[in-house]
Amino acid sequence: xxxxxxxxxxxxWLLALAxxxxxxxxxxxxxxxxxxxxxxxxxxxxxxxxxxxxxxPGSRLLLLAISGGSDxxxxxxxxxxxxxxxNDPRYSQVINGSxxxxxxxxxxxPYRYLLSPTLDTQPLDEPYLADQLEQRLDELSSPAASLLKxxxxxxxxxxxxxxxxxxxxxxxxxxxxxxxxxxxxEALLLVQTVAAGFDPGAQQQAIDxxxxxxxxxPGSAGAKxxxxxxxxxxxxxxxxxxxxxxxxxxxxxxxxxxxxLLAYRSIGSLLLSALPIASAAxxxxxxxxxxxxxxxxxxxxxxxxxxxxxxxxxxRVLSHRRAGEDALQSVRSLWPLLLTAIAxxxxxxxxxxxxxxxxxxxxxxxxxxxxxxxxxTTRYLLPHLLPRRVRDVADxxxxxxxxxVVDRLxxxxxxxxxxxxxxxxxxxxxxxxxxxxxxAALTPLPQSMLQHDARLRQALGAPDVRYLxxxxxxxxxxxxxxxxxxxxxxxxxxARHAVDTLELPSRYLPAxxxxxxxxxxxxxxxxxxxxxxxALDGLPFRxxxxxxxxxxxxxxxxxxxxxxxxxxxxxxxQRLAAMLVPRDGHWLGLGTVSGVHDVAALQALGEGSxxxxxxxxxxxxxxxLVVDYRTRILQALLAAxxxxxxxxxxxxxxxxxxxxxxxxxxxxxxxxxAVERMAGIEISLFHLVALILAGGLGLHYALFFExxxxxxxxxxxxxxxxxxxxxxALLVFGMLAWATIPVLRAIGLTVSxxxxxxxCLSILMAPHASEN
Numbered sequence: 001x002x003x004x005x006x007x008x009x010x011x012x013w014l015l016a017l018a019x020x021x022x023x024x025x026x027x028x029x030x031x032x033x034x035x036x037x038x039x040x041x042x043x044x045x046x047x048x049x050x051x052x053x054x055x056x057p058g059s060r061l062l063l064l065a066i067s068g069g070s071d072x073x074x075x076x077x078x079x080x081x082x083x084x085x086x087n088d089p090r091y092s093q094v095i096n097g098s099x100x101x102x103x104x105x106x107x108x109x110p111y112r113y114l115l116s117p118t119l120d121t122q123p124l125d126e127p128y129l130a131d132q133l134e135q136r137l138d139e140l141s142s143p144a145a146s147l148l149k150x151x152x153x154x155x156x157x158x159x160x161x162x163x164x165x166x167x168x169x170x171x172x173x174x175x176x177x178x179x180x181x182x183x184x185x186e187a188l189l190l191v192q193t194v195a196a197g198f199d200p201g202a203q204q205q206a207i208d209x210x211x212x213x214x215x216x217x218p219g220s221a222g223a224k225x226x227x228x229x230x231x232x233x234x235x236x237x238x239x240x241x242x243x244x245x246x247x248x249x250x251x252x253x254x255x256x257x258x259x260x261l262l263a264y265r266s267i268g269s270l271l272l273s274a275l276p277i278a279s280a281a282x283x284x285x286x287x288x289x290x291x292x293x294x295x296x297x298x299x300x301x302x303x304x305x306x307x308x309x310x311x312x313x314x315x316r317v318l319s320h321r322r323a324g325e326d327a328l329q330s331v332r333s334l335w336p337l338l339l340t341a342i343a344x345x346x347x348x349x350x351x352x353x354x355x356x357x358x359x360x361x362x363x364x365x366x367x368x369x370x371x372x373x374x375x376x377t378t379r380y381l382l383p384h385l386l387p388r389r390v391r392d393v394a395d396x397x398x399x400x401x402x403x404x405v406v407d408r409l410x411x412x413x414x415x416x417x418x419x420x421x422x423x424x425x426x427x428x429x430x431x432x433x434x435x436x437x438x439x440a441a442l443t444p445l446p447q448s449m450l451q452h453d454a455r456l457r458q459a460l461g462a463p464d465v466r467y468l469x470x471x472x473x474x475x476x477x478x479x480x481x482x483x484x485x486x487x488x489x490x491x492x493x494x495a496r497h498a499v500d501t502l503e504l505p506s507r508y509l510p511a512x513x514x515x516x517x518x519x520x521x522x523x524x525x526x527x528x529x530x531x532x533x534x535a536l537d538g539l540p541f542r543x544x545x546x547x548x549x550x551x552x553x554x555x556x557x558x559x560x561x562x563x564x565x566x567x568x569x570x571x572x573x574q575r576l577a578a579m580l581v582p583r584d585g586h587w588l589g590l591g592t593v594s595g596v597h598d599v600a601a602l603q604a605l606g607e608g609s610x611x612x613x614x615x616x617x618x619x620x621x622x623x624x625l626v627v628d629y630r631t632r633i634l635q636a637l638l639a640a641x642x643x644x645x646x647x648x649x650x651x652x653x654x655x656x657x658x659x660x661x662x663x664x665x666x667x668x669x670x671x672x673x674a675v676e677r678m679a680g681i682e683i684s685l686f687h688l689v690a691l692i693l694a695g696g697l698g699l700h701y702a703l704f705f706e707x708x709x710x711x712x713x714x715x716x717x718x719x720x721x722x723x724x725x726x727x728x729a730l731l732v733f734g735m736l737a738w739a740t741i742p743v744l745r746a747i748g749l750t751v752s753x754x755x756x757x758x759x760c761l762s763i764l765m766a767p768h769a770s771e772n
Contacts, residue, residue, distance in 0.1 A: 064189040341703055432680055686747055
């Protein structure tokens with residue numbers, strides 16, 4: 001193509017990329033729901049796990065500690081932070097041990113007699129009222145007088161405070177200056193976010209709001225605010241991963257550019273070879289925006305990694321150019337093998353789509369469309385833009401010597417058997433379990449941060465993120481009634497220190513039947529007026545002071561019972577809504593547990609309940625979900641492997657030639673597994689993803705080493721292209737192998753080993769020229 005035509009094609013290509021970029025900017029919506037990368041739950045326990053990861057009360061809690069000042073200063077900061085966050089829509093609850101009667105919903109105040117357990121054992125009669133009023137008289141001369149003055153006319157028996165005490169964490173920290181303090185002299189707070197725990201973006205906004213509010217408080221300059229909790233961890237992990245991925249990406253990009261410049265000594269060729277990769281990325285993202293309502297951030301991160309296979313397409317074209325040969329002619333001779341490599345990689349990545357997991361389906365669409373775009377633009381567009389004059393790499397002296405060494409390497413027929421035997425021996429002797437089922441082991445969080453979280457969680461009595469006591473009944477009221485019947489047994493467990501706390505749904509809302517019983521025990525207005533008058537005899541209270549109290553009791557006698565639907569409109573109702581959920585025609589009550597010391601005693605609560613009461617171990621449920629996840633991926637990979645064998649055999653028209661391609665790829669894949677297992681590495685889902693990527697790269701090596709044109713110069717060009725591909729892959733993934741993030745390290749180490757083993761076995765198992 002002449003100069004003018006090349007310029008026109010380049011401009012049109014760049015305009016097409018700009019158009020794709022515009023579509024991406026208009027349609028791309030990023031999701032952060034981590035559950036997109038988990039399979040659909042198949043058991044009730046797994047379904048509960050998925051909900052609790054994001055929606056459960058434990059996942060929404062942020063634990064705050066303020067230190068670096070006197071008790072007075074820290075208490076003032078704690079109260080100031082509560083006041084700043086109280087009306088912020090990002091937080092459903094902010095508590096620090098203080099009691100603010102103004103924070104209660106006035107419409108619910110008359111319900112206190114239906115919610116409080118007082119009437120279960122104590123009638124609202126003259127002796128009780130007299131005793132309560134005498135106590136209030138004494139308390140009015142105490143430091144609590146300012147609080148009591150506001151409550152006394154409406155609530156002389158302090159039912160509101162009793163409820164507040166009952167609804168506070170069962171194992172509350174020490175209260176100083178009206179707020180919680182730890183044993184380490186930190187002011188403590190609990191913040192429940194509206195945002196789901198699985199949404200790191202929204203959790204980041206919630207954390208930013210807390211930190212901004214804190215730093216604007218007077219006296220905050222000399223104090224230190226520390227946060228913990230699942231939402232905070234997700235933000236920290238995300239920030240660490242982005243930081244390491246960014247600096248690794250920058251270094252590897254510079255190294256990759258330097259490698260290509262050294263290999264081809266042409267800035268123009270380097271820039272042009274980037275066009276197929278850019279086409280792959282943009283086409284893949286556009287396909288995602290058309291096929292899915294939103295795209296997960298992890299899809300893009302892993303997708304760009306998997307698209308690393310596509311960088312080999314322009315490298316092959318650049319390395320296989322002959323001096324004086326038109327690029328179009330060169331790429332035509334390469335195209336059958338390139339097309340086979342592209343089709344094979346797409347088949348391998350199709351396993352992600354067959355897994356049925358939404359996140360992996362997105363990953364499959366992105367990578368398959370991207371590989372096709374990179375391959376076809378390399379074939380039909382790039383050759384028209386490459387310069388006519390090139391330096392034939394086959395003439396380089398070092399490459400001649402290197403190819404001579406490769407050709408003289410022994411290639412014994414028993415090598416595959418030896419490698420297979422070594423793989424079996426290593427797998428049999430490898431220490432520890434084969435699979436990594438514990439997702440917590442993949443966290444990059446330092447141990448000190450986890451220990452700090454455990455200390456704060458214990459001090460605040462925050463719910464354990466592992467265990468739930470599950471109550472099941474046909475209706476919500478049935479769950480609340482079951483919860484009430486379980487309460488004495490739960491109290492006995494707490495008394496004997498089997499657990500520190502166990503909160504049941506009925507702690508926040510009694511069943512309708514119990515509310516009606518308490519309602520029936522409320523005296524009529526005339527009786528209560530008489531008893532109150534008698535109780536006031538001899539006390540210095542005005543006779544009309546307690547009219548709001550009389551009105552509330554009279555109102556409570558005719559109130560409709562409080563239901564979960566009405567209760568859900570309050571902050572405490574949001575807490576109840578997380579503990580009382582509908583499920584497949586029945587209802588579940590979720591009892592949150594903290595400080596488990598005797599798991600067997602907890603499990604014994606379900607004995608004789610016929611399944612209506614059971615202990616759910618979220619860790620066990622997560623491990624079973626990981627096993628199901630892995631099983632589906634392995635099944636999809638097995639199907640992909642069968643298709644791959646058929647595709648390679650059909651493309652090469654020879655079982656023997658297919659053996660020379662598939663055998664080194666298969667052995668190298670299992671050799672990576674064996675070496676990692678011998679090193680004590682347990683194989684996770686991320687290792688499987690990396691193995692697929694390494695297999696795609698290794699397939700290219702084997703395909704081109706198996707190809708024999710009878711031309712020594714062409715064999716040298718094949719070696720040159722493969723060496724550039726191998727070095728570029730080792731540069732990128734070798735950097736990842738040094739990362740401190742377990743996921744990045746798993747991918748980097750696995751791909752690096754895979755590239756090295758695939759390269760070596762592809763050479764040693766390729767036939768000599770005389771055998772073709």
